Amino acid sequence: MLRAREFLHKMEFPVQDGYDLISSTQTFDDGGQYRIEIPSVEGAATMEAVITEAKKLGVKVNRVSQGSGIMLLSDKEIADMVEMGRQESIEVCLFIGPRMNFDIGGSAYSDSGNLLGWRHSGMDQLAYALEDVFRAVDLGIRSLLIADEGLLWLIDQAKMNGDLPKELVLKVSALMSPPNPVTGKIMQELGGTTLNIPGDLTLPKIAAFREALFAPLDLYIESPDNLGGFLRYYELPEIVRIAAPVYLKFGLRNAANIYPSGVHLEAVSVSQAKEKVHRAAVGIETLKRYAETVQSTSITYAL
Template identity: 35%
Template sequence: MEKKVFSETREALEKLGLPGSDLYELPTSEQTFPDGCQYRIEVPTINSDQAMESLLKTSEKLDLVINRIDETRGIMRHTDEEIESMVELAQSYELELNMSHGPRAKYDTSATWRTEMGSWVAYRLRGVEQIVRAVEDIKRAIEFGVRGFLVYDVGFLWVLDQLRADEYIPKSTRFKLSAHCGHGNPASFKVLSDLGADSVNPTRDLQLPMIAALRQTVDIPIDVHCDNPPSSGGFIRTLEAPEMARIGAPIHLKCGNSAVTSHGIPTTSEEGVEMAKQAHLVQQAVERYYPEAKQSEPGAEDQAIPV
């Protein structure tokens, strides 16, 4: 067997329980969700109850199962009535609803996030007061029955996991770490899993061997974008979705954002229809090219369906 370049460092990583390289052989994952299924369909940037309703009505017409929806504008940007409407829709369709916490740097007095070099801080929390307010934002959604939350700050993930362990917030609460955190390697995923993440969204442009290496390192679901709006690259990876499901299971295939211009913006009924169509294309691709893969049915017990 040929000796790889940097072999000593690769061996040192393997002793730490990490892959010594990205997995170019693309091994099939033997892991599944608790229901024995390999993949679920997730649609992010559903930032209004109108968009959510049109997305779900269109999915019915297409015979498309959507397992998970992400609201990304922030709980603090929605009225009580809007949150109640989204919760009722999630309950009716037996799907997981993740709502995102506010505040965040782009909503306060930060000037740094507006610069090209500082844009990465846009979704982070600044100071203790923002941690306090973010906890309060999540508590408000919990009062309406929301159990799934999209988290943008690694320190805040740790705080939430501690509050969950202390039952300050319900133990049934689930945390998904956002792609906006910018993580894309197995070492980061191991740390995030240890900090309490129930699933993690890597940076959106990871190649298949990189995704395979993530799966070798953690047991939690990986949330991978199959398409994106222009603001984060504009790529459409529909025909890679079957391989993503094969090597990344259990995996959430994130679909539909090529129908919108950016992340975290208000979304319309018309955009909800187009997002459903793109998700349907991804589902069809998996069914055609990796028919062995099973998608979870609505109402899986481990999902953060609102109560």
Template identity: 45%
Template sequence: MTTSAIDALLTDLDLPATDAHALPASPLRFPDGAAYRVEIPSVEGPRCLETVLAEARRYEVPVTRVSQGTGVGLLTDAEISEMVAMAAAAGVELCLFARPSAGWDTSAMAVAPAGGGLAACVRGADQLAAAVDEIRRAAELGVRSVLIADLGLLSVFGQLRAAGELPAQMQAKVSVMLSVANPATARVIAGLGADTINLPTDLSIAQIGAIRAAVPTTLDVYVEAPDNLGGFVRHYEQPRLVRVAAPVYLKFGLRNAPDIYPSGSHLEATAVALSAERVRRARLGLDLLRRAGVDADCSVAGADGLALPVPAT
């Protein structure tokens, strides 16, 4: 079959036939009209969140979302409630991971040379039930954004939300570990209920542009990735990224930093220090955008469309 014939097949499915090599500007925006937002990942507990909010004020970084990787199950009710209260007061979305996964239980395949793709998956019906329990517990404590790394769990989340078993305003953020590397996969993920999709850290701007052409869903892109996700420092790609991928979260991970998952009080000092540096990195990224003459709007705290937590009354 000729290349043109294959292109026609994909076009008939309303999918891009090539990556967006011309880097077209996205006409899409967040509900507040902004093209991009700032996310600080790996905010592992109350002290980390407290530090991120303080550093955001000091560096004048408009953080609108923080995400966590250790998981709902390794935070106490009091810790989650404290994070909910702080994030709500600051107008910042708080996203907690529904974490039960093959890589954290007794799976041998997840640690085998060719089995890494299984690590983030929910393994078995019991683990699926545990992941749903984490999502429901987070919702009951006021969290309105959860991080999901499994296709089936995402589907269950979407069905539960549609049935009213979860708050209607609760959002699903798809983890970078659930690899959405092409436009067709992005469309499937969006159709299952994803509100925001974290793309693989190594996609080119043209590849990201093709995904943007396929779905209107918010995209999350690591501007700086942790070492275990490639360790890429892509700050200078931000101007094109904002233009092509909007609406997009610029996600500031940290290269040359230890993997602290699962975190806890034994690693709190390190986790807090890493959180502070991620905010400083975000300041550097925003300064670069200013120097590049990017005039697109950036969302601020409390912006429309954020899945803000709801403190208990």
């Protein structure tokens, strides 16, 4: 292994996973080590329920993210979510438009091709996706959820060229999770400003990511079933210590698949989102019980 590790060292990467579990010295800009994200907040009604439940349980939610796509939200729904985000200092992160699992092709549903489902097929779909982006930004959205490397690069180029705001957050989806720090660095260089990493990474593997990257990491503390269904509540203190700055994501095991969502699934979306806030409250209690040194501070949602 000597030659391989010498080469990794020369390329300024960790030469192995971080078995020594070094504490991260990085934080968010406001000094916080962690923030709370509630995923699958599919529209204004669900976001309103998240806010109400968070106030009831004393949870500071920093980010909500959506999965059905910008294209399935009306202008008013997006504007309402933006306004709630501004009032409550919550980052509103919306997934981008049509992708392969919404298209007429069948490869995204095959055994070997199902991981393609959240990427964009052909130039037409990329153009549709970009149109989704420009519309959402015009309506005030400043955070986007992306699962296609080409689209990530295009949006980053648009930011650099002045066609999109420089402060636009580009969140790499869990459906495009980098499984190692080298892939993570590629995602970061393509423009990813916050990176979902696989929910089943061991603590040493997470520590190696933090050694190599400066972007905030996003990690499911409770994963939905299609991402493994992991529950990692007792690991929270160590995760925050070694991974900061980190978004702690509270999905829900044994939850219904609601993509693409709508009024026909709104009651399910709302009830599941409320339980995710409850799970976040349990997670924060666990974190505070076993690690008084970690801290969270609020985020200002810039419009």
